[in-house]
Amino acid sequence: MILSVTMNPSVDISYPIQDFKLDDVNRVENVRKTAGGKGLNVARVIKQIGEDVLATGVIGGTIGDYIIQGLTKSDIGNHFFKINQESRNCIAILHDGKQTEILESGPILSAEEGAAFLEKYQELLSEVSLVTISGSLPSGLESGFYRQMVEIAWEKGISVIVDTSGEPLRQVLTHDVKPFAIKPNISELSQLLGIEVEESISSLKQLLTNELFHGIEWIVVSMGGTGAFVKNGGDFYKVTIPAINVVNPVGSGDATVAGLAVALKRKQSVPDILKTAMTTGMLNAMEAETGYIDREKFGQLFEMVEVIKID
Ligand SMILES: Nc1ncnc2c1ncn2[C@@H]1O[C@H](COP(=O)(O)OP(=O)(O)OP(=O)(O)O)[C@@H](O)[C@H]1O
Numbered sequence: 001m002i003l004s005v006t007m008n009p010s011v012d013i014s015y016p017i018q019d020f021k022l023d024d025v026n027r028v029e030n031v032r033k034t035a036g037g038k039g040l041n042v043a044r045v046i047k048q049i050g051e052d053v054l055a056t057g058v059i060g061g062t063i064g065d066y067i068i069q070g071l072t073k074s075d076i077g078n079h080f081f082k083i084n085q086e087s088r089n090c091i092a093i094l095h096d097g098k099q100t101e102i103l104e105s106g107p108i109l110s111a112e113e114g115a116a117f118l119e120k121y122q123e124l125l126s127e128v129s130l131v132t133i134s135g136s137l138p139s140g141l142e143s144g145f146y147r148q149m150v151e152i153a154w155e156k157g158i159s160v161i162v163d164t165s166g167e168p169l170r171q172v173l174t175h176d177v178k179p180f181a182i183k184p185n186i187s188e189l190s191q192l193l194g195i196e197v198e199e200s201i202s203s204l205k206q207l208l209t210n211e212l213f214h215g216i217e218w219i220v221v222s223m224g225g226t227g228a229f230v231k232n233g234g235d236f237y238k239v240t241i242p243a244i245n246v247v248n249p250v251g252s253g254d255a256t257v258a259g260l261a262v263a264l265k266r267k268q269s270v271p272d273i274l275k276t277a278m279t280t281g282m283l284n285a286m287e288a289e290t291g292y293i294d295r296e297k298f299g300q301l302f303e304m305v306e307v308i309k310i311d
């Protein structure tokens with residue numbers, strides 16, 4: 001089983017408002033409310049590929065209950081640590097072909113709540129063989145929280161895939177105990193290295209030899225419609241993908257993490273691991289709904305992904 005962690009989940013509300021009026025009343029029909037958060041997208045895609053998944057993280061209040069109901073309805077096993085504060089809503093107003101987002105920061109956790117979650121996490125690890133950690137940390141937890149989670153899993157011999165950014169990512173990378181895999185996109189990589197990263201093979205190859213990445217088995221730099229650049233052990237790969245009909249690319253990185261997790265769990269070959277990860281990312285981009293893939297299209301797209309080893 002794969003454990004998927006979301007520390008700050010949300011209910012994502014989408015308001016389609018054709019003609020959005022500021023400082024006035026806007027009425028809205030066709031409201032959509034879904035359980036959101038990057039790790040929940042990962043969990044949904046893992047489930048759709050047909051692998052067992054358990055979703056965990058921190059959740060609270062009626063919004064938390066709604067999230068759990070959503071997961072249960074999708075038959076996704078879940079074991080969240082409950083707090084007294086409400087989980088957050090994230091609102092997207094779709095207007096005039098644009099999207100205006102209002103994102104609540106969410107609950108503020110105490111150090112005690114953080115420690116209690118870690119205890120629960122440790123228990124859950126006895127049921128799983130791989131962990132994915134996605135998204136940002138809730139307020140109140142120190143930036144080394146994911147680093148602790150990687151270390152706790154490492155002590156039990158369990159690999160962790162980390163998909164986060166900023167200081168929590170830096171903390172994970174500068175620790176002696178390394179995550180098994182990370183999946184930065186170009187802007188996360190740029191932020192981490194403090195430079196404008198170019199999408200060229202020679203520059204990416206050089207950047208990934210940076211000391212920050214030593215000891216990490218898989219570094220998958222995802223590049224949206226361009227595919228990915230990858231370091232696995234001492235080998236480098238460029239992965240190219242076919243042109244697809246993009247409907248909504250939000251969450252494609254999460255779907256890529258899900259594909260990566262499943263392929264690693266199934267001990268696929270290096271090219272197949274990368275083909276699976278790219279295919280799940282593309283399949284997510286082809287759907288309107290975030291964290292949803294059409295499995296029927298998997299095989300055909302998989303064959304069209306090209307993995308080229310770089311000398
Ligand atoms: N426009 C696109 N066309 C084709 N494939 C795409 C597109 N966007 C994403 N993908 C697929 O999904 C993978 C991950 O996408 P991307 O690099 O955008 O991740 P991301 O920036 O982490 O996204 P998010 O954080 O929103 O989930 C890509 O490597 C690719 O396989």
Ligand SMILES: [Mg+2]
Pocket residue numbers: 163185253254
């Ligand atoms: Mg991402």
